[in-house]
Amino acid sequence: MDVWTLISFGDQGWGDEIAWGVLVTVSLALATLPLGLALGFFIALAKQSREPTLRISAEIYTTIFRGLPELLTLFIIFFGLQIGIQQIARAMGFSSGIEINAFVAGMIALGIVFSSYASEVFLSAFRAIPKGQYEGGYAVGLPHGKVMRLVVLPQVIKIALPGLTNLWMILLKDTALVSAIGLSDIVRQTGIAARVTKEAFLFYGIAFILFLVLALLSSIVINRIEKYGERAEQAR
Amino acid sequence: MNHAQAYVAPAELIPEQPAPEIAGKPWNATRAWGYGLILFWIVVVVALAAWLITGYDPAKIERYAPRYWNGLLTTLTLVSISIVLGAILSLPIAYARMSDNRLLNGISYSYVYLFRGTPLLAQLFLIYYGLGSFREQLEAVGLWLFFRDAWNCALFAFTLNTAAYQAEIVRGAVRSVPNGQWEGAAALGINRLQTFRKIIAPQAMIVALRPYGNEIILMIKGSAIVALITVFDLMGETRRAFSRTFDFQTYIYAAIFYLIIVEILRNIWNWLEKRLTRHLVR
Numbered sequence: 001m002d003v004w005t006l007i008s009f010g011d012q013g014w015g016d017e018i019a020w021g022v023l024v025t026v027s028l029a030l031a032t033l034p035l036g037l038a039l040g041f042f043i044a045l046a047k048q049s050r051e052p053t054l055r056i057s058a059e060i061y062t063t064i065f066r067g068l069p070e071l072l073t074l075f076i077i078f079f080g081l082q083i084g085i086q087q088i089a090r091a092m093g094f095s096s097g098i099e100i101n102a103f104v105a106g107m108i109a110l111g112i113v114f115s116s117y118a119s120e121v122f123l124s125a126f127r128a129i130p131k132g133q134y135e136g137g138y139a140v141g142l143p144h145g146k147v148m149r150l151v152v153l154p155q156v157i158k159i160a161l162p163g164l165t166n167l168w169m170i171l172l173k174d175t176a177l178v179s180a181i182g183l184s185d186i187v188r189q190t191g192i193a194a195r196v197t198k199e200a201f202l203f204y205g206i207a208f209i210l211f212l213v214l215a216l217l218s219s220i221v222i223n224r225i226e227k228y229g230e231r232a233e234q235a236r
Numbered sequence: 237m238n239h240a241q242a243y244v245a246p247a248e249l250i251p252e253q254p255a256p257e258i259a260g261k262p263w264n265a266t267r268a269w270g271y272g273l274i275l276f277w278i279v280v281v282v283a284l285a286a287w288l289i290t291g292y293d294p295a296k297i298e299r300y301a302p303r304y305w306n307g308l309l310t311t312l313t314l315v316s317i318s319i320v321l322g323a324i325l326s327l328p329i330a331y332a333r334m335s336d337n338r339l340l341n342g343i344s345y346s347y348v349y350l351f352r353g354t355p356l357l358a359q360l361f362l363i364y365y366g367l368g369s370f371r372e373q374l375e376a377v378g379l380w381l382f383f384r385d386a387w388n389c390a391l392f393a394f395t396l397n398t399a400a401y402q403a404e405i406v407r408g409a410v411r412s413v414p415n416g417q418w419e420g421a422a423a424l425g426i427n428r429l430q431t432f433r434k435i436i437a438p439q440a441m442i443v444a445l446r447p448y449g450n451e452i453i454l455m456i457k458g459s460a461i462v463a464l465i466t467v468f469d470l471m472g473e474t475r476r477a478f479s480r481t482f483d484f485q486t487y488i489y490a491a492i493f494y495l496i497i498v499e500i501l502r503n504i505w506n507w508l509e510k511r512l513t514r515h516l517v518r
Contacts, residue, residue: 038301046270046273051270052270053271053273053274054270057274057277063499067457067490067495067499067502068495068498069456070460071461071463072494074489076488076491104320129339146332173354174355175355176357177357177461180461186358187355187358191361200365200368200369201365201366202364204362207358208354208358208359208362211353212350212353213357215353
């Protein structure tokens with residue numbers, strides 16, 4: 001069979017299977033992003049809190065999840081959740097045939113890893129905001145919540161943006177790991193195709209190029225976002 | 237008026253006062269959260285410890301401890317060799333990346349982009365499984381024996397990958413040294429090679445220290461994926477032990493080992509940085 005039949009869409013080719021893999025990879029990354037961002041933001045708040053217990057518990061969290069290999073975190077979440085839920089189910093008298101969805105496990109694991117890095121990015125962005133911004137907010141009579149939301153947060157997001165886009169690129173690459181827990185992402189789908197057709201270089205090469213294309217597309221979108229963020233300065 | 241005479245001693249000394257009492261911190265939502273989370277971590281640690289102690293099985297430990305140790309050594313060997321080889325390979329790449337030659341610049345830029353833009357896992361699979369498609373050609377040039385082995389493939393992939401990252405580190409560090417340093421050296425009549433070796437490199441290395449440390453830690457964590465191509469590093473041994481015992485403790489032990497390595501490295505690096513930048517501290 002020639003190359004074009006192999007990668008065509010339909011019964012003969014693997015195009016549709018691989019397209020599904022791309023969809024899974026992209027949706028996993030997109031689903032993880034808000035989870036990781038939200039978690040990371042709250043951890044950053046905890047890290048700069050005046051309450052020492054909050055700071056310590058946030059530090060423990062980031063130390064653990066920045067120190068563990070992503071693959072190990074993924075396995076621990078995947079198997080750990082599975083075993084945990086099965087034991088709870090057995091204790092409550094259900095049959096133990098419950099299985100954890102690989103997509104959800106991947107989302108949680110990648111989200112946790114993302115959040116522990118994102119918290120550092122947010123934290124340094126928070127530190128870059130001068131104290132006067134808060135004081136100015138209080139001086140015009142805004143309550144603390146509004147000072148945060150209307151004065152500090154917009155500046156924090158702008159400062160944190162380059163760091164966060166970096167993390168997005170890392171997240172996109174880390175999604176490749178979920179193939180190890182059986183989720184049919186790009187790597188797994190191309191891997192199956194490679195095994196069946198014995199055209200390993202072709203299909204893994206396709207996986208390689210697909211990730212490259214995803215990275216390129218993201219950098220285009222990121223450029224747009226950065227332009228959007230800079231429009232206030234351009235007006236001057 | 238003479239300032240020395242401005243001070244008038246008080247008629248009597250103010251008696252020693254007790255320190256003002258610290259007002260008890262009020263309970264609020266933040267504090268409640270903090271205490272709750274600390275309690276959560278304590279419960280997790282205690283539960284894990286209790287589980288590891290009750291599940292302690294001398295037979296299993298005796299059987300798997302040496303394997304974990306071998307796995308750990310495999311991980312460390314793999315990472316250290318690829319970091320060193322990658323460092324050597326990164327120098328010409330960084331040089332090409334900074335050169336004015338468009339061809340050199342384009343080639344090195346594409347190399348760096350290719351390896352930083354794709355997952356290490358995809359690179360590893362492409363080299364380990366993909367090169368199998370070229371078995372005859374590789375046999376013809378005598379390289380098949382090298383690429384047949386998963387360990388060699390992992391070493392090869394990691395070296396290429398880390399070379400791309402390290403090239404960027406080197407480039408960033410050299411660029412961070414102000415141009416005036418080059419100009420000053422040129423004004424003193426020092427040639428470019430000497431300037432680089434004695435003036436630029438020492439300053440650049442301090443800047444590069446932190447990213448290098450991060451890269452080593454990233455490589456140690458990233459090296460866990462070799463378990464997926466049948467190399468028995470720490471992760472591979474863990475997976476093997478889990479598949480034989482179905483005991484989840486295997487993963488907990490692996491996590492502890494990885495955390496210990498990464499924390500040791502991180503502390504060494506903090507110490508190194510403190511030591512090497514002590515002349516910058518005012």
